[in-house]
Amino acid sequence: MSVYLYRWGKFAFRRKWVVLPVWLVLFLLLGGLGAQLKEPMTDDFSLPNLPSERATEILDEHFPGMSAAFKFDAVTGTYVIGAPQGQKLTDPVDHEAVVALIGSLERLDIVDHAKPLVDPVAAAEQMGCLVPNPNVSTCSGAPLNVLDKTQPGTVAVVSVPFAIEEFADVTAEQRAAAYDAADAARNAGLTVELSGTIAIEQQAPSGKSEMIGMGVALVVMIVAFGAIVAAFVPIVTAIVGLGAATSLIFLGTSVLSIPSFTTFLASMIGIALSIDYALFIVSRYKHELAVRDSAEEAAGTALATAGSAVVFAGLTVIIALVGLSVVGVRFLTFMGLGGAVAAGFAVLVALTLMPALLGALGRFLFEPELPLVAKHDPEDDSVVTNGMRVARLIGRVPAVTLALAVVVLGLLAAPAAGLNLGLPGEDSMPKTSTVRKAYELRTEGFGEGSNGVLNVAVDLTDVPADRRAEALTALRDKLASYADMDYVTEPTPSRDGNGALLDGVPKSGPNNQSTKDLVRDARAAEAGLNAEYGIHYGVTGTTAIYADIDHVLLSKIVPYMAIVAGAAFVLLILVFRSILVPLTGALGFLLSMAATFGATVLIFQDGKLGLIEDPHPIVSFLPIMLIGLVFGLAMDYQVFLVTRMREEYVHGASPKEAMINGYHHGARVVTAAAIIMISVFGSFLLESDPTAKSMGFALAAGVLLDAFLVRMVLIPSLLVLMGEWAWWLPKWLDKIVPDIDVEGARLHDLRARAGAARESVTVGD
Structure with missing residues (x-):
């Protein structure tokens, strides 16, 4: 592989004015088609074969039409009405306002008028529930809170059948009309809040997160490269890669029904990976410039070595994301596929567009140079960097650093034992929203369980x-x-x-x-x-469906982990030609995952540290998404850091020296890549959607713990402790595992043959 990438890198560098226009045409073509053929995305989060579907079958057989209200994309709406302080809805004036509200709702063109609305006060009276001692068994289902001994008759509910077929079809005007229909009742002194899907706004990523992530990435790369121009190259590749991936997803909406959350995940993955992979290749290119005869040769070598690592790092991410389809949940499958498309474009852009950009920028790439940063360049073997200092410390006391990493991860993992899963419901909406206010008003009148019948x-x-x-x-x-x-x-x-x-x-x-x-x-x-x-x-009902989804998702984690980890393990055996390096890498991931779950539970579920004012159960699909994404990224860092160590080992260094030298060269780029990932993911805490917040935090925490504690402390410690055994591969396996040459050893043979050919020509002359 290294030889092919070497030749391609030299070609793209040399023929830059061919490669760049081709990419420009492809980018514009995908963008144009995506914009023209884009169809609305869906918000269908349904799962097949849930136990709750048994009730749906019975409803369809004996109560035709009633099951429609339990579909995920159904348009539902319930008006929760509260009486003014010290009054009751049974008071003549307040009851008159309730009747007027029902009349206003019946005049809305978005209401299904074939199903008459019910006056909750009149209904309670007809049920015999307004007598001094209402019958509990009869009146427990009354739409007026007559059984409340402290404030009876103060809260009522009116369920409204809307004529809109699907949640995705609800417009902002229709949502406003549904809410404004109660304005007259509000002016009369009643509190009227609206719950149900009719009141929930479809939230799309604001774009602020991506911009913040890009800004932080730019600063990090200026520090990493010690130059300004070079820092913009990964930004360019990220924009192109993400733009192409998003356009392809939009194009897919013309033939497939794609969930709206797909682009959210693709944005996170596309930006982070594109920048990471470009950062890795440009860093290696900078090193090769100092030891090669020409910039073209340096570009070819950088693509042969760092590019090979990028290919396999990208493949681990793609395997982890495509593996989400094994869960059998439609929206998770599409989210995984969308992320895999973004990851694929990140690899493609890094391998094809990047060398052409290096050729186009030429000598201006690392100018202007920042002296304070550049003098600590890790690609200079004569410089003692912080990375080398840390590596030497690990090399001296590997057992101590290993123990410290395990203890810290273990302590962080402890809260994960109390993990409670759930789906974002009305109780997770912002406190200022009418949906959340309706939830709380209904809880006040009928008890919290009335929100999940x-x-x-x-x-x-x-x-x-x-x-x-x-x-x-x-x-x-x-x-x-x-x-x-x-x-x-x-x-x-x-x-x-x-x-x-x-x-x-x-x-x-x-x-x-x-x-x-x-x-x-x-x-x-x-x-x-x-x-x-x-x-x-x-x-x-809501509660039953939530419980079913929790059970399904949790039951899929083990098979998902087995498939993804197994495939990635085989892939990493090819990369490292070792059994123990992939194995320890996978075990280290389990530790970082446990610690990530613990930190997420501590902050988002338990509300510790004051970072979240409204704690809730962890979103049901977050664990499996987190495992898939962070596993892929963790293997990225494993490949980035340990391939450089293997390269040193293959070229004759002892296991300890190989770790120190590889750490010296790879620490800054892995640190920069991790910080960029953390910034991109962490910036989603600024989104208003609670799901985006929790996922952004969990991903940022996962990268932080895995990159800095597992990949940069635990794994190097184990490599020193294992010594030669770290690179052991059984002879029988060595014979059948193809040598893909990630470290670029075959380039030496290629250059040697080329040199011999030049000498023979000279002698012949």
């Missing part, structure tokens, strides 16, 4: 007609017997008489673990009830 759909087909009432009573009593259940409503029979629907209201919210346990227990009770009565039922 368990909808139990019952199939009575196999139950004898004379035992159906008894079977429903037994089911209701069983559900109500659980300690975490607040109350269960009376069953509502279907028109055909073969089905029924009842709601169980938990005591805690949708993302609470006790609520998820309640879903599990409710489903487990079906076997006994079915054996006695022949009854079948399914449990759905």
Whole structure:
């Protein structure tokens, strides 16, 4: 591989005015097609074959049309109404305002008028719930909080069927109209907040994060290169790589339904990897300029060595991202594929556009030079850098540095034992949003569990007609017997008489673990009830769906890790021609992941350190996304740093000397790459979306811990302790593993033959 990349690097450097226009045409063509053919992205986060789908099947059979409200992309809306302080919604003036509100909603053209709206006060009165002692079993499902002993009659809910088919179809004007329809009621003194998907704004990345990441990357690269012009080259390649990848994703929307979160992940990956790979190649090019006869030769050698490492580093990232498809979750599959496209373009740009840019800039690349930084250039073997000092320290006391790294990672990992997963619901919205206010007002009136009702759909087909009432009573009593259940409503029979629907209201919210346990227990009770009565039922609703998704995603982590780690392990055996180096690299990753989960739980779930004012459970799909992304990046740093050590070892250095020399040359570039990654990911903390915040933090923490503690402390310590064994490969495996020559050893033979040919020509003359 090194020979092919060497030849290509020289060609692209020499034929720069051919390569650069080709890239310009490709970039403009992709951008134009993407802009013209782009279709709206979707927000469908559904998963196939969830247990909650059993309830959907029963609803479709016995309650036609009702299951539509439980789809992920359904447009739902509930108005939560609060009475003025010291008043009740049953007071004539306030009730009149409620009736006027319903009239206003019925005049909205976005409301499905085939389904009449219900006056919550009148409904509660018809149910006999406004008497001094309302019947608990009858009135527990009333749309007015009549059972609240402290402030009864002060909060009501009105569920509104909207005629808009999918969440992605909701426009800003329609969202505003739905909210503004309650203005008259608000002016009358009522508090009216709107929950449901109709009130949730579709949030796209603001772009500030990318700009901040680019700015930090520029400063880091100026320091890394000791020159200004060279620092802009990776920025250029990042813009081209990300632009091309994003355009291709937009182009894909013309033939596929692609989730909107795809571009968010592609942006993070595209910027970070493009800059990292360019940084690695330019750093090696700077070193080769000092030891080669020409800039063209230096470019070819840099691409042969650093470029080979980039290829395999990129492949590990792509494997990790494409491997997300094994989870079987559609939006995760597309997010992984989008990130893989961005990673692929990062590699492609680094290998093809980069050498042409080096040729175009020529002698201006490392000008103007910054004397204070340049005099500590790690590519100068006569300079003692901080990287060399750290490497020598590790070389002297490897057992101590290894122990310190493990202890720090272990302490950070401890909070991960309390990990609680959930999906971003209405309780995770900004406190100033109407959705969050509606959640809190409903909690105040009906209890937090009212925001995550368990909808139990019952199939009575196999139950004898004379035992159906008894079977429903037994089911209701069983559900109500659980300690975490607040109350269960009376069953509502279907028109055909073969089905029924009842709601169980938990005591805690949708993302609470006790609520998820309640879903599990409710489903487990079906076997006994079915054996006695022949009854079948399914449990759905927000809480049930959240619990199902958590279970599915957690169950996929182990097979995902096995597939991705196995593939990457084989790939790294090819790179390092060693068993122990890839193995220790993978084990070190497990430590950094545990520590990352612990730090994320500590800050985002437990609310420690005061960084988050509104802590919540960790987003369900974050762990598997985090593992996939950081594993790929961790192997990047493993390749960047350890290939230089192997190169020194292959060229005759002892294991300890190889570690120190490789660390000396690679520490600055890995440090710079990690800081850039941390900056790009960490800048997403500025986004308003809580999912983007937590993912940005987790990725930044993962890179920080893995790069600086695992790759730059733990792995070098192990290499010194293992000595020659670090580079051991069984003879039988050595025979079948192809030598891909990442360290560029074959270039010496190529140059030797070229030199001999020149000498023979000279002698012949």
